[in-house]
Amino acid sequence: MSNPDPSSPLRRRAPIPKEACALAMAAEEIGDRWSLLILREAFYGVMRYDDIRADLDIPRSVLSDRLARLVARGCLEKRPYREAGDRTRYAYALTHKGRDLATVLIALTQWSETHIIGGPGPVDIIDRTTGRPITAMLVDDADQIVTVADATWRQRPGTNDTTS
Amino acid sequence: MSNPDPSSPLRRRAPIPKEACALAMAAEEIGDRWSLLILREAFYGVMRYDDIRADLDIPRSVLSDRLARLVARGCLEKRPYREAGDRTRYAYALTHKGRDLATVLIALTQWSETHIIGGPGPVDIIDRTTGRPITAMLVDDADQIVTVADATWRQRPGTNDTTS
DNA sequence: GCATCTGAATCCATATTTCGAACTTAGCGT
């Protein structure tokens, strides 16, 4: 995903406008300071309003807004539950769509450990059944692991390049 | 990276406070609406101020601020260049740290294609030398591909759980 | 029934950030 031709390092326009860009749409959905942190809580199993609020120290109005947005976008779902002798409450649980963000969050965590923290973080990601440590990697269609430097991009056939 | 014990789906506190969380730090650096999009431009090879501005339609003041921040954090570097018969200018190029975000951006693009667009996007990520399509995946330490559902987390030995 | 507790959410006034447009700067070509 570097420049396709290293000999012409300067491109004047992106190959696709941001309105058609999958990445740009994803940034719209989860690309703000709080949504990522709320999803982090969900992955850790912290699903209740006040618990999330206590962990993140986020204003109530913002938390309400972000939870509603993540539910509306289908990343979280409001799930009723009840504990013994208590009333029904709602927890914000990851949907399939939300859980699929794990690869992104794991990759981002690794990046941070390498380039910000400069060492392993306080939590390991492991395989639930084998116990082996897990990392996010780039893999080709023959399941061969490739490096970031190997990755580049290509206009998909049938898509018209809007570059002037 | 789901809950470690599916039978107790409710955790009251995250295993680590956000101040010590690698993910939270990464969110600080690139978790805003514009930084991700600016990095997208950089990956496509669009590196000049006015080109980025034209692609993203971002206010100049915000672009200046975000570029300076990304340079200060070491994701981009200001690199002088000059075209024939023109004065020296500066381009914002990915550093090693910035380029390493490719795995995150590719994973996020894939997530968007699956869960937002609902089909392949207009750009393919491929291996520069083999031409094979590339995806971001979770891999264990024996290079076996694992699913998102297999991934869970564990407090790293020696780290003290701050959960009350 | 009625007060009380608590999680969840809304309201409101203030502070910060973003926006869009106009303005400034630096170096090149004529």
Place this chain on the structure above:
DNA sequence: ACGCTAAGTTCGAAATATGGATTCAGATGC
């Protein structure tokens, strides 16, 4: 010297975030 252009800066208006107080709804206790 003059105009041109890429790259910033500046500035008032609009939008958003923040922190605190208030409201709401369901469950329990009296």
